[in-house]
Amino acid sequence: MTPLENELTALKKELVSMWILVQSQLNKSKEAMVNFDKDLAREVLVKEKRVNSYELKIDRDCENIFALHCPVAIDLRFLLAALKINTNLERIGDIAAGIALYVVESTVNFDLKALDNTEVIRMYDEAINILLDTRTAFEKEDTVLARSIFKRDDVLDDINMAAPETVGELIKADISSLPEALYILSVIRKLERVGDQAKNIAEEIIFYVEAKILKHFESSQSGELGIED
Template sequence: MTQFQTEIKELKEQVIEMWQLVHSQLTKGLSALLNFDKDLAREIVMIEKRVNAAELQIDKNSENILAIYSPVAVDLRFVLAVLKINTNLERVGDIAEGIAKLIIDTDKPFKQELLDHTQVVEMYGEAVKLVEEILLAFENEKTTDARGIFKRDEFLDEINKKANHLLIIYLKDHPEDLQQALNVLSIIRRLERVGDQAENIAEEIIFYLEAKVIKHTQRKGNGKNA
């Protein structure tokens, strides 16, 4: 194995490690929500610094490979994809931190009826699975699995679309839960963005393996998969 191949391999391993860290952050956030565990939420906020540090290191290593080796073809596409995937993963980390802060700022445990009514727990579980499954697509270099993410994200989109209406209905009977309802809505909005990041990553995997560019904005805009 050449030095170039070694550095490409190490870069992929670094991305996978960051991915696993971000996945762990999301998973802890779900647990913190279900158990109203503010200590766990604070741990997520603290660990976010590691996510940011990992992003900076991966960017630096990617730029060094581009500058030193001038890769071409699939190797070039891989490094370019990693630069974008790295940004998407950092944003997922930010989302996990944002959800953790909402849990910390909430006065008392979320009412189970509110969680059930909005499907936020189901949505959160699906978001965690999306991050896990797109990682497997990256590790195994399977574009078929990456394409499966587009369909899976529709579930998150549907819950997000219904959220305002469902919360209005809920608040008619439970006006005292306004603050909790607003926090749940904020969590739902953030989880929808996790789906968007997963789709962006799927596009980058397809780009690097197949040299095909899929326009995410067009697909979301016309409601059809590319």
């Protein structure tokens, strides 16, 4: 392997390691919310510093590769994609930490029935699975799997759209649940953004593998994507 190939391989491994850490953060923030585990939530907050360190390290490595090797073609596309994916993963880490902070700050336990009725747990599971599949698509350069993310994000969007009504019903049933309901609504809003970040990552995978820039995406029954070379 050439020096450039070695550095790109190391960069990809580093990005995957960050991915795994962010997945762990998202899983732990869910567990902390469901079990109202403040200690686990604090662990997520502490490890957010590691996510930030990964982002800075990957950014520096990308800059060094640009400066030393002047990559072209697919190597250049990979580096450009890696920079953006790095940012998307850091933002998902921020989301996980934000939810963990809700658990730390909340004075009331999250009622499992309320979480079920508002579909927060379903939304969380789907967000985690989407993030896992974007990583698989990245590692295997699987653009078919990457494209599937766009449709699957509709689940998160639908739950988010229904959230004001479902959370409103929760408050109507028991006005004392207002603080809990507001936290749940905030969690739903944050999880919807996980889907947005995952779609951005999917776009970058398609870009570097196929040299295609995804300009527009419209959810339709045909599932077609508007793609330009």
